[in-house]
Amino acid sequence: MKIIFQTKKLNIEEVLKSFSSQNSSSGAVISFLGKVRPSRNKKKIKSMDIEIYEKMALYQTKLAIKNLLKKFNIHDYFIMHRYGNLKPGENIIFLIVASEHRKEGFQFIQEILFYFKKKITFWKKENYIQSSKWLDSQN
Amino acid sequence: MKIIFQTKKLNIEEVLKSFSSQNSSSGAVISFLGKVRPSRNKKKIKSMDIEIYEKMALYQTKLAIKNLLKKFNIHDYFIMHRYGNLKPGENIIFLIVASEHRKEGFQFIQEILFYFKKKITFWKKENYIQSSKWLDSQN
Amino acid sequence: MKIFYFAKIKEIIGKNEDIINIDKQMTVGDIVKMLKLIDESYELAFKDLKNIKCSINCNYINSFQTKVKNNDEIAFFPPVTGG
Amino acid sequence: MKIFYFAKIKEIIGKNEDIINIDKQMTVGDIVKMLKLIDESYELAFKDLKNIKCSINCNYINSFQTKVKNNDEIAFFPPVTGG
Numbered sequence: 133m134k135i136i137f138q139t140k141k142l143n144i145e146e147v148l149k150s151f152s153s154q155n156s157s158s159g160a161v162i163s164f165l166g167k168v169r170p171s172r173n174k175k176k177i178k179s180m181d182i183e184i185y186e187k188m189a190l191y192q193t194k195l196a197i198k199n200l201l202k203k204f205n206i207h208d209y210f211i212m213h214r215y216g217n218l219k220p221g222e223n224i225i226f227l228i229v230a231s232e233h234r235k236e237g238f239q240f241i242q243e244i245l246f247y248f249k250k251k252i253t254f255w256k257k258e259n260y261i262q263s264s265k266w267l268d269s270q271n
Numbered sequence: 272m273k274i275i276f277q278t279k280k281l282n283i284e285e286v287l288k289s290f291s292s293q294n295s296s297s298g299a300v301i302s303f304l305g306k307v308r309p310s311r312n313k314k315k316i317k318s319m320d321i322e323i324y325e326k327m328a329l330y331q332t333k334l335a336i337k338n339l340l341k342k343f344n345i346h347d348y349f350i351m352h353r354y355g356n357l358k359p360g361e362n363i364i365f366l367i368v369a370s371e372h373r374k375e376g377f378q379f380i381q382e383i384l385f386y387f388k389k390k391i392t393f394w395k396k397e398n399y400i401q402s403s404k405w406l407d408s409q410n
Numbered sequence: 411m412k413i414f415y416f417a418k419i420k421e422i423i424g425k426n427e428d429i430i431n432i433d434k435q436m437t438v439g440d441i442v443k444m445l446k447l448i449d450e451s452y453e454l455a456f457k458d459l460k461n462i463k464c465s466i467n468c469n470y471i472n473s474f475q476t477k478v479k480n481n482d483e484i485a486f487f488p489p490v491t492g493g
Numbered sequence: 494m495k496i497f498y499f500a501k502i503k504e505i506i507g508k509n510e511d512i513i514n515i516d517k518q519m520t521v522g523d524i525v526k527m528l529k530l531i532d533e534s535y536e537l538a539f540k541d542l543k544n545i546k547c548s549i550n551c552n553y554i555n556s557f558q559t560k561v562k563n564n565d566e567i568a569f570f571p572p573v574t575g576g
Contacts, residue, residue: 144291145284152283152304156360161304163287164373166576170296182575185499185568189575191551213575221295225576234303238381245373245576251553253568254575255500266501269572305493321492324416324485328492330468352492364493384493390470392485393492394417405418408489 133208135193137184139216142223151210151228158207158230162237164245166225168218175260182215182224185253189213196247204236204243211244213254224256272347274332276323278355281362290349290367297346297369301376303384305364307357314399321354321363324392328352335386343375343382350383352393363395411480413441415455416487419462422455432480438464439474441484456486463487494563496524498538499570502545505538515563521547522557524567539569546570 144165152161168180193211200206207230214224227244231237248254249270256267283304291300307319332350339345346369353363366383370376387393388409395406413428420426430444442459445452456462464471465485466478478484496511503509513527525542528535539545547554548568549561561567 145288148287148302149284152306152362156306157309159306159308161306163302163304165291165300165302166373167295167298167300169298169371183500183503185497185570188548188551188568223291232308234305234384238377242377248576249573251573252575253499253548253570253573255571256574257500266571267574269574322417322420324414324487327465327468327485387493388490390490391492392416392465392487392490394488395491396417405488406491408491
């Protein structure tokens with residue numbers, strides 16, 4: 133039951149290892165890793181700046197989790213989101229969830245992602261060779 | 272693009288680490304880990320025997336993948352399934368998929384799981400304190 | 411012809427394969443009838459055909475009317491429970 | 494009252510916060526009107542209100558008619574793009 137927003141790189145193997153062994157009695161452990169892509173519309177991405185309104189991001193994440201735990205029977209979760217300046221291939225977000233059965237784990241993790249796309253206060257700017265662009269929100 | 276069926280323990284952190292760095296240009300990396308549960312209907316599980324018809328399992332997995340790759344745009348996948356005698360908490364299956372976007376990754380991984388529940392020739396037997404039971408197939 | 415058994419079917423029969431020879435083309439159903447004559451364990455193993463899957467050369471068959479040849483590899487097993 | 498700006502709005506305005514005092518209860522819309530008087534950058538930043546989200550004390554507001562008090566923490570930002 134952990135939420136971490138940090139500027140340093142996400143050490144996902146360590147997290148997977150310890151999370152999985154801490155939840156050895158869960159039948160299903162599902163993870164999602166989102167990374168900075170190398171290009172957009174054939175434009176090379178030099179780096180990505182991720183901005184956070186940290187206080188609100190934490191508040192909104194907890195709110196989202198609280199709602200989701202009413203709907204899904206989840207044993208444990210770990211949410212990591214990076215901010216600051218990232219290079220292509222680097223990890224932006226790592227979500228991991230342990231549950232009795234796979235179905236609720238898949239639903240939970242996809243709903244968390246949905247909140248990150250809609251409610252949780254992070255913003256991404258892609259820096260290309262000659263320009264920069266704040267990303268538009270997705271539907 | 273790897274399929275491994277083995278009796279030795281699955282080293283999932285290593286796989287996640289190398290898979291993720293080999294696919295650094297994929298926006299989404301999703302993994303599913305299935306483990307031996309500690310009990311069923313309050314009966315303690317001492318161990319689980321997993322039997323395989325290996326030749327057919329490999330053939331059917333490749334067939335499934337071939338069909339799925341027509342439907343989903345996937346960059347890479349890694350499928351591991353263990354057989355032999357496992358203890359509670361040990362890893363049975365580890366699936367990992369890299370894709371441009373998260374949606375197709377989630378669909379792909381869930382469809383692979385569906386094939387393992389329906390077509391791919393593995394069988395599980397749970398050993399309790401005083402008895403053993405081959406599991407029934409799930410719907 | 412190699413015939414493999416898996417999981418519960420293997421346990422009931424007490425072995426994991428048989429090798430038989432057929433001199434003409436037969437259906438899977440015919441093979442099962444032949445096997446059931448061997449002894450009671452085979453009869454028990456093949457009692458409930460609804461819950462037995464069969465493959466020929468690693469392909470599932472849809473019907474026990476499917477024909478087999480002497481060089482085919484057949485397998486009988488319960489519905490799978492992997493994943 | 495603390496007012497925070499994020500992402501593109503912060504970039505246009507050229508700073509990430511303002512502190513203002515209000516002596517009576519006002520709506521968020523009133524605050525925006527006040528801010529737009531400061532200079533052209535604010536006017537530009539708040540031009541397209543449809544694409545601006547606002548929170549009061551970390552809660553999203555549904556309408557710019559929502560009232561704010563002097564000890565509230567307000568934030569203006571574009572739709573989020575995390576995950």
